[in-house]
Amino acid sequence: MMLELCMTVASYVILVVMVLVGVAFVTLMEQKILAHTQIRVGPNYSGPWGLFQPFADAVKLFNKETTATRTMSVKVYHLSPSLNLSLALSLWLVYPFMEGGVDLVYGLLFFMCVSGMSVYPILACGWSSNCKYSMLGSLRAVAQMISYEASMAVVLLSLVWLSESFSFFMLLDKQYLAWNIFLAAPLSYVWTASMLAETQRTPYDFSEGESELVSGFNTEYSSGGFTLVFMSEYSSILLMSLVFSLLFLGSSFSSFTLVKSALVSFGFVWVRATLPRYRYDKLMALAWKSFLPASLFFFFYYLMVGSAVLFS
Template sequence: MLKIDVILFILGLLILILGVLIGVAFLTLLERKVLGYIQIRKGPNKVGILGILQPFSDAIKLFTKEQTYPMFSNYLSYYFSPVISFILSLMIWMLIPYYFNLVSFNLGVLFFLCCTSMGVYTIMIAGWSSNSNYALLGGLRAVAQTISYEVSLALILMSSIIMIMDFNLLFLNIYQNLIWFFFFMIPLSMCWFSSSLAETNRTPFDFAEGESELVSGFNIEYSSGGFALIFLAEYSSILFMSLLFVLLYLGGYNLSLFFYLKLSLVSFLFIWVRGTLPRYRYDKLMYLAWKIYLPISLNFLMFFLGIKIVLM
């Protein structure tokens, strides 16, 4: 019996990973098409039917290119940091509150915070081990930025946890049957969304890979498979943060078409922001995290704590 359970668990994991990778592939296609429309130019609609073959041709191109190594790089850490980054971004997906064949985390929120904290190290090591000034600067920026926004993310998350009094993400579904948390946490949900942008190094907070001043930041020395893994890790994080937004504020998790529409809408917002807003200034990014989001999230936390104490 135990053997069957293990086989089913591994099968469930493989299906999940496959689903995430296909989702990432088509998210990149959606992004390039949407940016094409925003910038009034052609998107990737030349390859095959509606550009469906584009993500697969990109993957083949990236993984068959020559892998280069900087001569003075720290070889092992340089080589393995994208791999670990990719593994971590897939590990977070174990949190998805599946109803079958997967782990039901009683402390899912803590697992999420642990995995996102570990993700900082992979970017830092990728920047440092390349032994390049641009890469190092990008890595340092990413560390400062990600650590700053993790504080506000954790505090914003605490407000939702206080509402359900549990660390299991499945309970978010039960408590949002009558009304979505979004309707009485609008400022917090907006803070969560912009913190997610900063956490995943997306425009307008893409300082770790600022092309105008850092060429490409921490991933500048990577080519071929290494770059592809960093790319996959970033986009799977975007998908996961979109999923988490839906879980926390837009009604929780259920296997319905409406759920996937909500997830697609939030992912689309990530792309829309990229096509619309210019890059922020770095000191303003830090000011936003410590002087605006931190006080807002702390105030809301105390407010919901007060409500909980009064109701109990």
């Protein structure tokens, strides 16, 4: 029993380390892709092929001076980025290990609950900074995340009904004949746009609108605090890529699933390189007037079809 517990803890420690290293190289991939798509010089000078660029960025950020004004709520200000990263990393408990790890029977429910809690550290970041730009950015981010979590929850309910379980393992097993991206294509489109809004990525990065909010809820952050916020954002991108591949591109968990997740991460950067920023009122209208009714319609459709099959 103790040996199994130690192996489980070791598995998650290795997973967290690999996620943090992966965050560094996702930033490198993003800079490279943006450099090619927008015809600008990419990070090609720090080491061979720019491989040392993420580590150079980390050293630069942590060596910067940490600033704090007299009117800040200092304890909340310093605690919020750590809490944000902790929640982002705790979501990786849903990672479906083939051997070892925690078998979450209600993995999808755990994912929605913990991802919903991520609005609190973002709101705390903006409030504790005592800056109008930070506060407006945090309020935008919270409203945006809550709005799109509604449609994401309905999409997950549809997939739970199709797979007859809240477990990621069962969800993978039910796709052995056909991927959900073919069985529930409209829901995959809703999920794709919703996860871009949930992670506050282009074209839905309204919490960081440079033209009106400077840098959004993390305007007053520098050095280590900014690095933690930055790491939590990119670890969420990696997690959302994995969850998308499990929900819609699964059949069995293997190294091929990780390749599909990497391609979805590439899609995050591709969208940033090609699409302009949306308008905030249109963003909220898209969530409540388009995505939520559409996801509810398909949920009731799958519910009625499934019920008709069961009672026929």
